[in-house]
Amino acid sequence: MVIKIGQPFDIRSSEITPEPVYRSRRDFMKAAAVGAIGAVACGPLGEDLSAQATIPNVKPSPLSTNEKPHTWEQLTQYNNFYEFGTNKSDPARYAGRLTVKPWTVKIDGHVAKPADYAFEDLVKPHQLEERIYRFRCVEAWSAVIPWVGFPLADLIKRVQPTSRAKYVAFTTLLRPTEMIGQRSAALDWPYVEGLRMDEAMHPLTILATGLYGREMPNQNGAPIRLVVPWKYGFKSIKSIVRISFVENEPPTSWNIANAREYGFYSNVNPTVDHPRWSQARENSLGSLLKNKPTLMFNGYADQVAKLYEGMDLKKFY
Amino acid sequence: MALKALVTLAAVWPGADLLYNTFWGSLGINPLETLLLTSGETTLVLLLCSLAVTPIRRITGWNRLQSVRRMLGLWAFFYACLHLAFYLLFDRACLYWSDCQIQPIIDDITKRKFIIAGMVAFLAMVPLALTSTQGAIRRLGRRWQTLHRLAYLAGVAGVVHFLWKTKVPETKPYAYAGILVALLLARLYFSWRKRNQSAVRGPRSAVLMIVAVLGAAACSGAPAVWLDGEPIGAEPSSFVVLAGNWTVQQEAGAPILSLDGSTWKTGTAPRDLSSKAMALFPRSAETFGTRVLGGLQFAYGVDRSVGQFGDGEIQVDFRLIGGASDQFAGILFGLNDDGNHYAYRYNTKDGDTALWRVVDGERQRIHHGGVHVEIPMGEWRTLRMRVQGAAITGWVNDLQTLQFTLPEAPTGRVGLWSKPDAVTDYRNFKAVGAQGL
16 A cells, blocks of 8 residues: 655754764753752652663654753653553653563554564664654653654555555553553553554654663663654553554553543644643643643644644544 | 641641752652642641541540641641642743733633632632631631531542542542541541430430429429439439539538538549449440549539530539638539540639640640639639530629630530539539520
8 A cells, every 4th residue: 555645844954963962962951950959850860871772873863853852861760651550750660670572563453464573573674763752741741752763654564554454553561460550450451552544654653662872761661662743642652562453443542541531543732622631731841830832733733734634633632 | 745746747848848859959850740749639638637636536535636636727728728829830830920821720720620629629728727716716606617517528629639630540549538438437427426325315314304394393393403302411313423522411401512522532433433434425334434433633523414515504503611722613514435524613722713624534724714703711602604616604603704715616414523622512503505595
């Protein structure tokens, strides 16, 4: 099948932050956080960055934002990953015990090459890129994250879905022995997510295997996770073990938990409020104020708005 | 007092911790969330603590706990104010006027039920905080207690606010909900027991009343006389003696009750304690008996015909005869099955009236009336007091000598109370409930 996607690349290459630059920025921010009295969020220094191995041969991407990424510590010490508990600090505390090597991803459904892929075999054929994306949580906080990954579209092309494949369904690992949050029924385990085929094929949609040029920390969804930057964070499913190509809209975990609050699409949309809070503004992690205006499709409207042309986004929230 | 200091410290701690972390920039990765969660949860915990005071006090008999209830409530309100301020200043970004948008706030408090619940809890706490002063307690009288049941509304709305805030069922809000339900059940149980006790007592006193009225009608048509028909020279049966030597005497053809402190040794156990305890508190006779034995430092007895006494007037004529260290007369009120009680007394040493509380056998002075009254030995006077909610007014004859509001409305049995060495005569004891006034 052929999927055509328009790509208005409005970000000039001069705006992209090269890796050494953001790294030195990060060091600067770390130093500033330690030194500055009144800096609001510096907390205890988290896991050492060097604990994660560097990923070689990562190329920058014109799709990255030029906004300043949040620190390693902010991104790895404050996570929603209910498989390890419902507190934001639980993943950093408990995800260490998750075994991510070996890791197998099953690819099945309406696809020409269904198979169980070892993580390495799944990733190896693809050129890894740095993608610095805005990240907007449905809870109205946000971050800027330098992911490492490759377009999901590349994998999809590789495994050749048939014409019956209209949606892609994802499943997170179910392993309560290591994922202690799965021992309580906070959600219906395992976590499942899904995308429409055109969303999955969009160049912004990536499978991420790293953060800050290093292997993905467990608490951020190691070893491989989805990142869909124009959707609320929970759509970007973590620690994926299965990718299925299906004909009908697949069930998604938060929609199962509360259909009124979380729809299948869950596109970032400042004009459609969550039933319990406004989505018009967000607080960028580290800021005390929730005063940053939330942008339509999280600022990716130019690239993705046409996917939803003619759709009532209040109805398909 | 150590307890108050401890509670203050515990209540100040979360706020001080937030302040410290704000200053040092260690509020965590999402400082806004930390501020909102900590202030909100502290409010809820303190509110539940304040609601737990009365049940815990009733169950354990640890009455000193009462003294920290207001403090807990006010601290809860303080954190509720902080919580609301954090929401407005930071979450709604009204710290900077240019960032402040009114419509989203209106949307929040009109459309979002979890915020409405929070607002209800906050608004319920406002009148409680405003009427927490002694002056307000005095002015509102009985209505104060009714008003302060709003604390339960605040608790329920607060827990619901937390429950509705979470994205998935979490342990903490359910734990708070469980505690709240337990407290509400305890409250219901206590009020049921109270009603039940008076219901048990009801028919019995009704029978007594009929007998008394019939008896009085048969004799002379006069109203029943205190101690009428009790054998002279013996301990009366209609007046349950718990400590001291009290005997019925006769003067001018009418019975009087004489307390002889000169012949009584402090600590002497009363006769037939178990049957007396059964007569007074049938449901908790054993506990009550034990408590009586734990505190035999004062002479006191209970008028058997009066059940649970709340609002109303109590009066008795007294005549000071003597006493080794003091000449003394007193009314006992608010006696409960834990043995704790209050007393309104006059003595010659201070020359005024005062309120005392006996907790676990230990006497604590609550308030001195300060109005000086000279009462010569051997002359009859009237000691009178009125209970109105928690407000107590006291007189000697027609001179008002005391006015004070207790932390809580005293209810319980009533009688007479005296220093162990006092020698005093009493007559015409009367306790008339508010309905009878």
